[in-house]
Amino acid sequence: MTPGPVLVLGGTGEARAVAADLVDAGIDVVSSLAGRVSRPRLPVGAVRVGGFGGVEGLRTWITDHRCPVVVDATHPFAQQISQNAARAAEQASVPVIAVRRPGWEPGPDDRWTMVDDIAAAADTIAARGGRVFLTTGRQDVGAFAGIESAWFLIRVVDPPTADLPPHHEILASRGPYDLDSERDLMRQNAIDVVVTKNSGGELTRAKLIAAAELGIDVVMVRRPAVPHVDLAVATACEVRPLLQDLLAGRRTDAR
Ligand code: NAP
Numbered sequence: 001m002t003p004g005p006v007l008v009l010g011g012t013g014e015a016r017a018v019a020a021d022l023v024d025a026g027i028d029v030v031s032s033l034a035g036r037v038s039r040p041r042l043p044v045g046a047v048r049v050g051g052f053g054g055v056e057g058l059r060t061w062i063t064d065h066r067c068p069v070v071v072d073a074t075h076p077f078a079q080q081i082s083q084n085a086a087r088a089a090e091q092a093s094v095p096v097i098a099v100r101r102p103g104w105e106p107g108p109d110d111r112w113t114m115v116d117d118i119a120a121a122a123d124t125i126a127a128r129g130g131r132v133f134l135t136t137g138r139q140d141v142g143a144f145a146g147i148e149s150a151w152f153l154i155r156v157v158d159p160p161t162a163d164l165p166p167h168h169e170i171l172a173s174r175g176p177y178d179l180d181s182e183r184d185l186m187r188q189n190a191i192d193v194v195v196t197k198n199s200g201g202e203l204t205r206a207k208l209i210a211a212a213e214l215g216i217d218v219v220m221v222r223r224p225a226v227p228h229v230d231l232a233v234a235t236a237c238e239v240r241p242l243l244q245d246l247l248a249g250r251r252t253d254a255r
Pocket of ligand 1: 009010011012032033036049051052053054055057058073074075077078079080082136
């Protein structure tokens with residue numbers, strides 16, 4: 001039976017790069033988006049939008065579409081879908097290639113406080129107060145809602161629907177961001193602390209360079225654990241050769 005499309009679980013720049021690379025190579029691909037943002041940047045090739053309905057729904061999608069390989073190129077903090085992908089693919093006996101983008105590491109000029117999760121980041125801000133640049137994304141804003149001791153510049157793609165802290169300004173924008181504009185933004189708003197998740201990658205790293213230059217504190221949320229998969233790569237461009245080996249039956253170690 002002819003195999004169906006490779007499923008690329010997306011919502012990231014890497015996922016778009018993977019889809020572009022595979023389409024370019026003539027490989028049948030369906031990219032999947034969660035549907036969280038109103039106007040997503042769409043990858044090239046076929047796209048489906050919305051949840052699958054847990055592990056079982058994803059396994060059913062894989063088998064119904066005769067999907068030969070799943071590429072998990074989701075965001076490092078999208079823990080649930082990565083877990084679901086690993087389990088559903090195992091149940092369907094198809095390999096997963098995971099794009100695991102390396103996290104950011106502090107340099108000598110960085111003033112980072114590492115915290116385990118968003119709730120701990122909110123506790124840290126409640127205790128210190130100040131002028132906060134909140135860059136953790138729309139879904140996490142609610143954790144800061146009760147904090148009266150700080151002012152927040154909240155940068156989001158779409159307006160948040162959660163309760164908001166009493167003192168704030170919303171900045172609707174979408175990366176990537178460059179160093180000059182991040183430096184200007186922090187200066188103009190007299191920011192003294194940045195809150196961010198350790199997403200890694202270059203598209204949103206400029207805020208950390210600007211913070212280090214300006215001597216601004218950073219509250220850095222550590223990454224959640226993601227499942228082990230046999231085929232993990234660090235960059236999008238490593239996916240295609242690995243995938244071609246799998247599709248050609250040159251690798252059987254990851255099934
Ligand atoms: P999550 O907590 O890991 O997933 C929650 C549920 O959303 C999943 O169980 C699944 O629903 C659905 N889902 C997530 N990603 C999906 C995808 N690519 N295609 C289809 N369904 C998906 O996810 P999240 O943290 O809310 O992130 C949602 C999406 O935004 C991800 O695709 C991620 O790559 C992207 N993103 C996330 C962040 C972040 O900070 N978390 C940042 C940038 C981009 P079902 O169980 O019904 O299948």
